Amino acid sequence: MGIVERLREGLQQTRQNLIGRITDAIIGRSKIDDDLMDEVEDILLQTDVGVNMVSKIIDNIRDRIDKESANAPERIVPFLKDEIRSVFMTERAPAGPLPPSSSTRPHVILMVGVNGTGKTTTIGKLAYRYKNQGNKVLLAAADTFRAAAIEQLEIWADRADVDIVSHQMGADPASVAFDSFKAARAREVDVLIIDTAGRLQTKVNLMEEVKKIKRVLTKQQEGIPQETLMVLDATTGQNGISQAKRFHEALNLTGIVLTKLDGTAKGGIVVAIKDQLNIPVTMIGIGENIEDLRDFDPEEFVDALFG
Amino acid sequence: MFQELTGKLETVFKKLRGYGKLSEKNIQDSLREVRRALLEADVHYKVARQFIARVQEKAIGQDVFKSITPGQQVIRVVYDELTALLGGTARDVHFSPVPPTLIMLVGLQGSGKTTAAGKLARYFRQKGRKALLVAADIYRPAAIDQAEILARSAGVPCFHRREGTDPVDICVEAISFGQQEGCDVILFDTAGRLHIDDEMMNELVRIKKKIVPHEILLVADGMTGQDAVNMAGQFQAHLEFDGILLTKLDGDARGGAALSMLSVTGKPIKFVSVGEKLDALERFHPDRMASRILGMGDILSLVEKAEKAIDEERAKEFEEKLRKESFTFEDFLEQLDQIKGMGSLEHILGMIPGMGGNVFKNLSVDETAFTRIEAMIRSMTREERWRPEIIDGSRRRRIAAGSGTTVQEVNRLLKQFSMMKKMVKNLSKMNMKQFGKSLFSFR
Numbered sequence: 001m002g003i004v005e006r007l008r009e010g011l012q013q014t015r016q017n018l019i020g021r022i023t024d025a026i027i028g029r030s031k032i033d034d035d036l037m038d039e040v041e042d043i044l045l046q047t048d049v050g051v052n053m054v055s056k057i058i059d060n061i062r063d064r065i066d067k068e069s070a071n072a073p074e075r076i077v078p079f080l081k082d083e084i085r086s087v088f089m090t091e092r093a094p095a096g097p098l099p100p101s102s103s104t105r106p107h108v109i110l111m112v113g114v115n116g117t118g119k120t121t122t123i124g125k126l127a128y129r130y131k132n133q134g135n136k137v138l139l140a141a142a143d144t145f146r147a148a149a150i151e152q153l154e155i156w157a158d159r160a161d162v163d164i165v166s167h168q169m170g171a172d173p174a175s176v177a178f179d180s181f182k183a184a185r186a187r188e189v190d191v192l193i194i195d196t197a198g199r200l201q202t203k204v205n206l207m208e209e210v211k212k213i214k215r216v217l218t219k220q221q222e223g224i225p226q227e228t229l230m231v232l233d234a235t236t237g238q239n240g241i242s243q244a245k246r247f248h249e250a251l252n253l254t255g256i257v258l259t260k261l262d263g264t265a266k267g268g269i270v271v272a273i274k275d276q277l278n279i280p281v282t283m284i285g286i287g288e289n290i291e292d293l294r295d296f297d298p299e300e301f302v303d304a305l306f307g
Numbered sequence: 308m309f310q311e312l313t314g315k316l317e318t319v320f321k322k323l324r325g326y327g328k329l330s331e332k333n334i335q336d337s338l339r340e341v342r343r344a345l346l347e348a349d350v351h352y353k354v355a356r357q358f359i360a361r362v363q364e365k366a367i368g369q370d371v372f373k374s375i376t377p378g379q380q381v382i383r384v385v386y387d388e389l390t391a392l393l394g395g396t397a398r399d400v401h402f403s404p405v406p407p408t409l410i411m412l413v414g415l416q417g418s419g420k421t422t423a424a425g426k427l428a429r430y431f432r433q434k435g436r437k438a439l440l441v442a443a444d445i446y447r448p449a450a451i452d453q454a455e456i457l458a459r460s461a462g463v464p465c466f467h468r469r470e471g472t473d474p475v476d477i478c479v480e481a482i483s484f485g486q487q488e489g490c491d492v493i494l495f496d497t498a499g500r501l502h503i504d505d506e507m508m509n510e511l512v513r514i515k516k517k518i519v520p521h522e523i524l525l526v527a528d529g530m531t532g533q534d535a536v537n538m539a540g541q542f543q544a545h546l547e548f549d550g551i552l553l554t555k556l557d558g559d560a561r562g563g564a565a566l567s568m569l570s571v572t573g574k575p576i577k578f579v580s581v582g583e584k585l586d587a588l589e590r591f592h593p594d595r596m597a598s599r600i601l602g603m604g605d606i607l608s609l610v611e612k613a614e615k616a617i618d619e620e621r622a623k624e625f626e627e628k629l630r631k632e633s634f635t636f637e638d639f640l641e642q643l644d645q646i647k648g649m650g651s652l653e654h655i656l657g658m659i660p661g662m663g664g665n666v667f668k669n670l671s672v673d674e675t676a677f678t679r680i681e682a683m684i685r686s687m688t689r690e691e692r693w694r695p696e697i698i699d700g701s702r703r704r705r706i707a708a709g710s711g712t713t714v715q716e717v718n719r720l721l722k723q724f725s726m727m728k729k730m731v732k733n734l735s736k737m738n739m740k741q742f743g744k745s746l747f748s749f750r
């Protein structure tokens with residue numbers, strides 16, 4: 001297979017940083033030409049923002065070049081960053097989780113997402129953060145499906161030193177959520193975080209199941225849960241849009257937590273998600289330790305996208 | 308499958324079919340759409356570019372120009388190339404002539420290793436082998452419990468050490484345990500790790516050196532984007548693994564990462580995982596993966612079937628009639644018979660891009676729709692079939708009564724029929740897709 005050899009060679013360079021590659025492309029050029037734009041296109045594609053978003057960004061940059069008669073290649077990088085930043089600038093909600101105010105106690109957060117994205121880990125991190133801010137935190141083990149999911153959350157509850165409500169494996173997840181809400185009220189909990197089983201967004205019955213979890217909560221009190229967060233793995237490609245779309249349709253997401261940004265994946269799909277569905281990214285996961293959670297900062301994100 | 312993408316390829320397909328003979332430019336334009344589709348399927352942009360260049364070389368060759376249906380020929384070249392690149396025929400794991408065969412699973416966090424290990428355990432057990440599952444992930448909370456539970460449901464023993472034992476030692480001990488127990492396959496479930504975490508990657512290298520596995524499988528998430536090349540490339544550089552197990556393909560991910568990983572490592576994809584249950588593991592089929600990446604449904608078999616079922620001459624005749632607006636219910640009836648000759652409606656719709664896969668999952672295609680349409684037409688007089696405009700209220704009631712349907716259904720049929728006539732009239736060629744759609748909406 002000759003093609004494999006050739007490809008392998010070509011792909012060796014992909015670890016090089018993207019800004020470096022644009023800079024290389026710029027050197028020796030006096031104006032922004034099609035070749036340079038092709039280079040920019042490749043670099044954007046590599047971040048997983050998707051073909052549609054790439055075309056859109058490139059078009060906008062071309063417009064700007066025309067309008068500002070800015071044809072100096074050095075302008076490309078700032079234009080590029082501006083374009084992506086502006087997608088996030090329409091942000092409505094402030095970044096990061098809202099501080100729970102006592103009037104809306106308990107502040108309920110429902111965590112959802114496809115399998116293995118980092119829901120349970122993020123809950124551990126978030127519990128730890130709220131606890132450190134002086135809140136009383138309760139976790140709910142509403143993933144009653146995956147083997148040892150309850151044990152896993154118990155370990156995180158332990159690490160964060162917070163309480164947990166759990167039933168048997170195989171129990172109805174909605175009833176776990178119901179009980180945890182009752183317990184949260186009775187114990188005057190500030191923040192209740194509910195873990196759910198990973199599910200692919202295309203599975204109708206599983207999406208119904210998670211809708212029911214939310215419904216049960218809303219029935220207890222209008223406006224509950226205050227937050228429904230979808231956890232998205234940064235290595236995810238274009239399927240991220242389908243995930244966000246379907247989970248949003250089912251649950252009306254309030255935000256996205258983008259995990260595993262400590263790897264080499266850029267998580268660019270959130271740009272397309274924000275652009276298309278206007279779902280903000282609120283937090284990012286940058287490791288497996290309990291402190292490895294940060295508020296989302298568009299500036300930093302854009303820098304990292306090309307870093 | 309992904310509607311949007313399938314739609315794109317439908318457009319390509321239609322465009323290609325529109326041209327009588329293809330010029331180099333036609334092919335280039337069309338391949339640009341194919342490239343887009345590949346990118347949307349998460350194929351790495353460089354891999355996509357190389358692939359397109361290769362297809363172009365082939366497509367511009369004379370065999371395409373000589374063919375009567377150059378459009379289909381191009382699609383076929385794309386599909387065949389992709390299938391060939393994905394590995395031709397399905398491949399199995401290496402089995403050691405002297406048991407036990409040692410299989411090591413590696414991959415990123417959350418890619419699905421532990422579940423895959425459980426599935427493989429079950430798979431081998433079903434093949435009459437005695438498997439052992441080794442829980443070598445000492446890091447993730449409750450990973451050992453998970454492995455134990457999965458082993459139990461797979462009906463195989465699980466080897467683990469609770470305390471902070473070095474995973475290398477766990478694996479070594481597991482082998483002697485497996486030998487004692489007379490196991491012939493040992494599956495090592497390792498912790499998820501980042502490919503850039505040198506310390507953790509080194510742990511895998513140490514395990515590999517110590518146990519010398521017969522097979523190392525990289526477990527990769529089927530939804531992975533462009534980073535698949537970095538990830539797989541790094542695992543390859545450290546471990547020289549033997550094959551890939553692609554997970555989470557039961558959703559709507561198109562799985563282009565498969566092509567990227569294969570291209571960068573040269574390693575075959577051996578298994579695909581298509582569900583959370585332990586039996587949801589399949590051998591890899593390059594042809595199915597190719598269709599999936601292209602979002603084509605099973606378009607090639609549809610083309611073949613359609614070619615067989617619809618006699619070219621007849622189709623031309625119908626087309627003429629449609630264009631002259633002399634298409635009648637009688638012709639329609641005949642056409643229905645031909646369509647029926649192609650297989651069940653559900654099956655046919657499943658083969659049409661944009662209509663297959665998930666799109667119609669929730670709507671059960673009512674086979675009786677055909678029968679009802681037929682019944683209504685058969686209840687019409689000859690004159691009514693030729694000149695449907697004369698069918699007034701009382702005629703409608705009569706047709707409904709005669710065919711055991713309702714007046715509403717008759718109304719719908721008449722309306723759809725006239726719409727279809729208009730629609731098809733505008734088409735330059737007999738278009739199966741639209742035809743299928745118009746039939747479908749009769750239900």
Ligand SMILES: Nc1nc2c(ncn2[C@@H]2O[C@H](COP(=O)(O)OP(=O)(O)OP(=O)(O)O)[C@@H](O)[C@H]2O)c(=O)[nH]1
Nearest residue numbers: 115116117118119120121198260285286287416417
């Ligand atoms: N490197 C890295 N790994 C992470 C991060 N977040 C989670 N993980 C790892 O990803 C794996 C899966 O995390 P979980 O928290 O179990 O994911 P989940 O979404 O709860 O999984 P399911 O409940 O099985 O659907 C674990 O090995 C985590 O340690 C992160 O930000 N960076």
Ligand SMILES: [Mg+2]
Nearest residue numbers: 119120143149
């Ligand atoms: Mg979980």
